[in-house]
Amino acid sequence: MSSPARPGCAVFDNIGCLVTNDPSIGEGRLGCRTGSALVAVDGRVAWVGDAGRVPEGAGGSRVDVGGRAVVPGFVDSHTHLVFAGERSREFAARSAGGHYQAGGILATVSATRAASDGELGATVSRLVAEALSSGTTTLECKSGYGLTISDEERSLRAAKEHTEETTFLGAHIVPPEFAGRPDDYVALVCSTMLDACAPHARWVDVFCEMGAFDADQAAEVLRAGARRGLGGRVHANQLGFGPGARVAVETRAASADHCTYLSGTDVDLLGASETVVTLLPGAEFSTRSPYADGRRLLDAGATVALASDCNPGTSYTTNMPWCIALAAREVGMTVDEAVWAATLGGARALRRDDVGHLSVGARADLVVIDAPSHLYLAYRPGVQLVAGVWRGGEPAWPPTGGAF
Ligand SMILES: [Zn+2]
Numbered sequence: 001m002s003s004p005a006r007p008g009c010a011v012f013d014n015i016g017c018l019v020t021n022d023p024s025i026g027e028g029r030l031g032c033r034t035g036s037a038l039v040a041v042d043g044r045v046a047w048v049g050d051a052g053r054v055p056e057g058a059g060g061s062r063v064d065v066g067g068r069a070v071v072p073g074f075v076d077s078h079t080h081l082v083f084a085g086e087r088s089r090e091f092a093a094r095s096a097g098g099h100y101q102a103g104g105i106l107a108t109v110s111a112t113r114a115a116s117d118g119e120l121g122a123t124v125s126r127l128v129a130e131a132l133s134s135g136t137t138t139l140e141c142k143s144g145y146g147l148t149i150s151d152e153e154r155s156l157r158a159a160k161e162h163t164e165e166t167t168f169l170g171a172h173i174v175p176p177e178f179a180g181r182p183d184d185y186v187a188l189v190c191s192t193m194l195d196a197c198a199p200h201a202r203w204v205d206v207f208c209e210m211g212a213f214d215a216d217q218a219a220e221v222l223r224a225g226a227r228r229g230l231g232g233r234v235h236a237n238q239l240g241f242g243p244g245a246r247v248a249v250e251t252r253a254a255s256a257d258h259c260t261y262l263s264g265t266d267v268d269l270l271g272a273s274e275t276v277v278t279l280l281p282g283a284e285f286s287t288r289s290p291y292a293d294g295r296r297l298l299d300a301g302a303t304v305a306l307a308s309d310c311n312p313g314t315s316y317t318t319n320m321p322w323c324i325a326l327a328a329r330e331v332g333m334t335v336d337e338a339v340w341a342a343t344l345g346g347a348r349a350l351r352r353d354d355v356g357h358l359s360v361g362a363r364a365d366l367v368v369i370d371a372p373s374h375l376y377l378a379y380r381p382g383v384q385l386v387a388g389v390w391r392g393g394e395p396a397w398p399p400t401g402g403a404f
Pocket of ligand 1: 078080235309
C-alpha cells in the first residue's frame with residue numbers, strides 16, 4: 001500500500017467521506033467531502049481536494065483508502081491514566097444497586113502510592129496505546145491519585161512521557177492524612193505541591209463537588225495554578241448541583257468537565273462563556289447516573305467537547321467511538337455534533353488550534369474508518385471500525401503498518 005518516502009509525508013487518495021471540521025472546504029459543520037484526497041507534508045495537511053486529482057509531484061507514501069471514511073484523530077481532553085489497582089468490584093456493586101461516592105478515589109490513591117514508577121509508567125503506556133488503537137491521537141492526562149508532593153510529581157512525570165497535555169490534579173480529593181483539615185491540604189496543594197508539579201504540567205484541575213472541594217477552595221487552587229502559568233480545568237457538577245460550573249466560568253477555565261447537574265443559570269453562564277463544556281458519558285454509564293443534557297448546552301450556545309474520563313473507578317474506557325455512540329444515544333447530540341465534540345471540541349477544550357481538524361496547516365492526525373461514513377461510529381457501537389491511524393502524517397497504528 002505504500003512506498004518508502006520522507007517521514008511525515010503521505011498521499012491519501014480515494015477517501016469515501018472525509019470529515020475535515022472545516023466548513024470552508026466541505027459541507028456542514030463537519031466540512032464533509034465525498035470522493036476526496038488529502039496530502040500531508042512534513043506532518044501537516046498540505047492539500048485537500050478531489051480524489052484522483054492529487055497535484056503532480058506530491059511526494060510521500062501513497063495510501064489508497066478504498067472509499068473508506070477518514071476523520072480527524074480524536075482529541076481526548078480528559079483522562080486519568082496514572083494509577084495502580086482496579087475497581088471492577090465497585091462497578092459490579094453498582095450493577096447490584098449501590099451508588100458511586102467521591103470517596104472511592106481513595107482506594108486508587110493507596111494502590112498508586114504503593115506502586116513503583118515502573119508500574120505507573122507501564123499502565124500509562126498500555127492505556128495510551130489502547131487509546132491510539134481506537135483513534136485517539138491527542139490525549140490529556142491528569143495526576144490526582146498520589147496526593148503527596150512526590151506522588152503527584154512522579155505521576156506527572158509518567159504522564160509527560162506520553163503527552164504534552166498534562167494536568168496537575170492534586171486537588172482531586174482530601175487525602176486520609178488530612179481528614180477533617182481540608183484547608184490545610186489546600187494550602188499544601190497551593191504552595192509546595194504546585195511548586196514541585198507545575199514544571200511538569202500545562203494545566204491545573206480541581207474536583208469541585210460535595211465531598212471534595214468547595215467553591216472557595218477550588219478558586220484558590222485555580223488561582224495558585226494560574227500564578228505558575230497553568231491553565232484551569234474544573235471537575236464540575238458531576239454528582240449533584242453545585243458551584244463548579246460557575247467557578248470554571250468566573251476563573252476563565254478552559255473547560256468545565258462532567259456538568260451532569262446544571263441549573264438554568266449554569267447553562268446560561270456556560271453558553272455565554274468561552275469555557276468549553278466537556279461531557280463524559282462514560283462516567284454516567286459506569287456510575288449508572290443520569291446523562292448530561294448536551295442538547296440544552298448546545299442550544300444555549302456552549303462549546304461542547306466529548307472525552308473518555310478514562311479512570312479505574314468510574315469510566316474505565318479509552319474508546320472515543322463508544323463515547324460518540326453514547327452521546328448520540330443518551331446525551332441529546334446528533335452524530336455530527338458528537339463527532340465534532342470528540343475532535344475539534346476536544347481541541348478547543350485544550351486550547352489547541354493544530355489538532356481536531358484537517359484544514360491545510362493542521363497536524364496530519366487522521367483515522368481511517370472501515371465504513372462509508374463517520375455515521376457508522378455511532379451506528380455500529382462497540383465494533384472496532386478503526387482501520388488505521390496516522391499521526392503527523394506517519395502511520396501510528398496498527399503497529400505493523402496495516403493494509404486495506
Ligand atoms: Zn475526571
